[in-house]
Amino acid sequence: APDVEPTTARKVCTEQDKCVVINCPFTYFPKDEFTECIRFDHLRSSASNDPAPPVVDGKFKEYFLNFAFPGVTSFPSSVNGIALEFPTVSGVSQPQQVTNACKNFHCDEQKQCKCTNALSLDHGDTVQMVFLNMGVGRGWAHPVHMHGHSFYVLKMGYAVYNETTGKFLAQNPDIDCRGGVPLEKSFCNTATWANQTWLNGNVPDLELQNPPRKDTLIIPSGGYAVIRIRADNPGLWIMHCHIELHAADGMAMLLNESFDNLPKTPKHFPTCGDYKIEEEEEDAYVDSEVDIEETISMQRFYVIVGVMAAVIFLQLLVIIGMHFSSKRSSSSKADITGKTNPSFNNY
Template identity: 60%
Template structure:
């Protein structure tokens, strides 16, 4: 009865909105994330509207005498009054930050409270060494967590730095299922700094991210007019995504494109004290657009990217693409005032900006800044880090620092080439094709398996064939590239051929790779517009380079093959897990295949990812750690056959299985037995066999009970107590806890 009462009381406990940082001396840090649906601009069941940086009850007509609604208790988005559905963790958008210390074990209980959707959680940038089944990719490392189900993730907090978690299911990431995960170093390089975390994203308040994907594929229309896509400064394109606003930590403002006026929605405000320095961790969680991030009248010093320290470089701004992270230090040395924090997309002819406020102690409260961005001149040029091109237009007086120009703060143990232990792979991320032009890698559009590839490899039947795929062909299948244990792999990420035109931030699961070199397209030095591909790469295929799919590329100079590329940085290459591959250009990166598992490699622009720009890395599969007991499985169901039907059938049921991820073959009869075991299809012989076993178990239990009663009969008259005899059928209290 007491147990039942305690269980009932536990059901009444609601999860808290915040999750405190884990203490440094704790071995296992435990958190809970509940995924659920919310509506923007709702205060409970009361609709709100924005004015002058505050929120008010929809029934208020005179805001000067009304009490504002606490904006911290409302998911505002860009303040657009028509509520939009968002997916959230623990009622928050973005989700609550998870803060731990390096090498702690992290245990996260994920509860799916969504009504219709399965989810998984990917821990973006964490290597998951020894725990590849915790990587959180549906139908790769696990099966989806279905509504009302719970899944516990358990992994080591490594490496240290700025990371984030997000759903990896369909389009859920940009619908709100994301949040920061900060892994603090035990011996900080920059001690004593107060920290801020900025999570930024582009935003559409009319439709969700799934609708955004289909709008990209089929076009965006307003009335009977088709909306054209926008272009970048270098002449490349952006996919079709209707930008309404940018959000920083879930808050932004909608600017009416006709009037140019904003709706007065509340913004994120960061308080600083004059004379102090601050560390800012920036996470790009967006759908599509890169942002050029700056703080008016303040220089910023870039110190890290994707969790790894860089030699500091002081700049006016930096460009961040979906999936990337940058850390910088800002010194609050300006006049006490309010200053705009800006994030501008790279679109030409569009004023698409996200906004937040840097507020000095003593400056006016609840007042918009009047500050202006830097004035870039010939004598005082603005410097920008991480450009996806090499030039800004000459009249912009802006200098680019490309990412490969940066250096790691420390000397790196870059994997070196050695005879028999080195391979080079060329991978082209593009949209090639004639009538069908899907997102693809080397012309292969990803087909998602219906089973968990890591834990059910023999059941995958969507693998690629040589007949369907190849040079100047486009196909769809599940492509897994085998990586042999302990070998060094040099990847050349390309963005070339007939399917180029869009830059791609490429994210690799399971590794932080070494960036050795980047090659950019050819540009007009005055206008900064694209002229053509970088000619270091030979696309092969169609002799007309503009028509080649570039599915079988190589180095133009054959002496560069086998790891002999000149001008690569081997001593202090920066490390990344997400890197922009520029239109018409390439990136040379390296890893050592020392992290067994099945890892995803994909473009982190969500609509490109959903369109097929994904592949798998099958790394050292024979060395993969043992899968936890009772790990969930999933598969298609093709119906069942009774024993009589199987005996009389002229076309016996077989399962086509060509293992893609293992060298072991599986016979069709093995698969039939697997289906019977997993799906409960029993023959008569199996039925009576089970019944017989159950009868035997019951008889054995009855016999044990009789023996136990005989051993524990009370002994009266000789001073014996009623204690059990030790060592006989006794059990210790040591359970097992996974």
């Protein structure tokens, strides 16, 4: 880019010449701002030969994934109420040593969990995911990023807004958050379509011929997005909110894709894992800390004693010097001739 600052001015939006914003995280601007939104699912791919993967009997899966902060007294970042805890080993080369998988925890509709949240995808399946930002833990729009794929964006559903003021009115009615409580109290951990005829890929108004492709998509507050991939890239891929604080706090999960198609781990391949301090080692570590502290204390003692001895010695020298000086002073008075002064006897 050139070093010269741009001289253009922001366009003034008027009723006769309205502004247009693409990919708004909501549906309407206030009317007096004279700005129109073009939702991302209104865009179309320029490629004419890249349709979305179709529904195939026996090879189609659908998952509802809620990126939110559900809770009652605490509100951790999570996906379906699960805050991601990374495995302590390499999940690709040492999968049998993953001990904190969510199957070993009791995660429920209205419960928070922290474990290694992984979604297993069978090779060749068409996988439809419904990304949500709903329920009691809905937050500001989340940019969800998927590693390993660029996905097809088939549809987006936004919250209900006032068309005049642009104010939020209600969460999208297409989703049933379940949980046995009202929507505004539901964790939305086990969501589904409110209209059950939409299951199995039968969602109306899906763009299947020219859907745009993304690897990061903003999920609107109180709304959802329908995306698809074909599971054809073996690996263990992370999918997470691209706001660093949310991801670090647990708003992420793993895609365990086409595991059977991964190459075998080479013989003598290095392994890794957590370093755990055993009780005896911990005691020894504490003892060594005590020893170090004692050694430091003794070192301080010797330093202090040495400094004090030096100060006393210097004071003693000063006293002796003053004593001899007073004697010389009494004998350095000039004699009658004024020719001698013991203090300057070298001249």
